[in-house]
Amino acid sequence: MDAMTEKTTHADTVEFYGARVNSRLLLGTAQYPSPAILAEAIRASGTEIVTVSLRRESGVAKSGQSFWQIIRDLGVKVLPNTAGCKTVKEAITTAEMARELFGTPWVKLEVIGEDDTLQPDVFGLVEAARTLVRDGFQVFPYTTEDLVVAEKLISAGCEVLMPWGAPIGSGRGLNNPYGLRSMRAHFPGIPLVVDAGVGVPSHAAAAMEMGYDAVLLNTAVAKAGDPVRMARAFARAIEAGREALIADPMEVRDMAAPSTPVMGRAVLGQ
Amino acid sequence: MKIIVNGEAADTRAGTLAALLAELGLGDAIVATAVNGAMVRAVKREATPIADGDRVEILAPMQGG
Numbered sequence: 001m002d003a004m005t006e007k008t009t010h011a012d013t014v015e016f017y018g019a020r021v022n023s024r025l026l027l028g029t030a031q032y033p034s035p036a037i038l039a040e041a042i043r044a045s046g047t048e049i050v051t052v053s054l055r056r057e058s059g060v061a062k063s064g065q066s067f068w069q070i071i072r073d074l075g076v077k078v079l080p081n082t083a084g085c086k087t088v089k090e091a092i093t094t095a096e097m098a099r100e101l102f103g104t105p106w107v108k109l110e111v112i113g114e115d116d117t118l119q120p121d122v123f124g125l126v127e128a129a130r131t132l133v134r135d136g137f138q139v140f141p142y143t144t145e146d147l148v149v150a151e152k153l154i155s156a157g158c159e160v161l162m163p164w165g166a167p168i169g170s171g172r173g174l175n176n177p178y179g180l181r182s183m184r185a186h187f188p189g190i191p192l193v194v195d196a197g198v199g200v201p202s203h204a205a206a207a208m209e210m211g212y213d214a215v216l217l218n219t220a221v222a223k224a225g226d227p228v229r230m231a232r233a234f235a236r237a238i239e240a241g242r243e244a245l246i247a248d249p250m251e252v253r254d255m256a257a258p259s260t261p262v263m264g265r266a267v268l269g270q
Numbered sequence: 271m272k273i274i275v276n277g278e279a280a281d282t283r284a285g286t287l288a289a290l291l292a293e294l295g296l297g298d299a300i301v302a303t304a305v306n307g308a309m310v311r312a313v314k315r316e317a318t319p320i321a322d323g324d325r326v327e328i329l330a331p332m333q334g335g
Contacts, residue, residue, distance in 0.1 A: 016314070028333075028334060028335030029333045029334060029335075030333040030334050030335045031335075032333075033331070038333070051334050051335055052331055052333065052334045053331075053333065053335075054302060054328070054329040054331065054332060054335025055330065055332035056276040056298065056327065056328065056329060056330075057276075057294040057299065057301050057328050057329060057330030058276070058278070059296050060295075061293075062296075062299060062301075062330075062333075062334050063330075064300070064301070064329075065299055065300060065330065066329075066332025067330075067331055067332060067333060068300055068330070068331035071331070080334070081334045082335070083334055083335065091310070093304060093307065093309055095309060096309045097302035097303075097304065097309050097329055098302070098310060099278035100302050100309075100312065101300065101329070101330075101331060102331065103317050168335070169335075179332075196335075202333040218335030219335065222309050239322065242326075
């Protein structure tokens, strides 16, 4: 990499609610084989933002306290989620508790509408987003690629949108590339993050080539045979996809076009 | 006094939410609390009484996606 390219790459940051980060990978912290592997994967990924949640603490195990120590030691920003919430009230209360616990106005807002697909309840999502923004939260809504819902979330005060690639934990990649491309085209000024459903680094690269600002994933890294290596692979794929977008890819065509010059070709037959 | 803590039946002599946390060994822990579905901020725990049948949630930072 020459000095010029390197400079360009480093200047290519992304901003969420005024917070500028270099890494376009947001990483979940659940389902890793061990706390040590979680910490190593976070380091290997280069991520600056990790998602966390709130769960019941037992006075005996106190597992939440040791987890929180690991995250604090890593020095990354945290994005608390409202995972598992099915009603607006539950999501709002969880967000309020998360704000106090983690000391951040950021919240990854999930209002789940359906168990099999963990599909967002977009009606509840918009309602909860409106209330939370009014209450001073900076909301990262986990949504679908529906443009009308997206408009309503923006009207509610969301300055970031996080459409799903595929159902959470499915690893299916980008289920609706057309929908995601439309969304990118409709909201050129809004930071867009593909959240959920990403399975392998090529899915993440594809999202970045489409012009998405970042990718949020968890299971694809945590459930890989070697999560640390996979975290590194995702980091590289996301950088590659972003570089490719900036580099302006060639046009796709239906028929072949020779890449080797035709002019000056020797006549060797006959 | 019988209450529900994190979904499980519990017997307590704690008069306040702060006392309950101390009784559970969570006096210094980083937790968020709710009583009967409503959040109780850390600064309000001393002044929040616990009554028979209350449902208390004590939540901590946890892994999430």
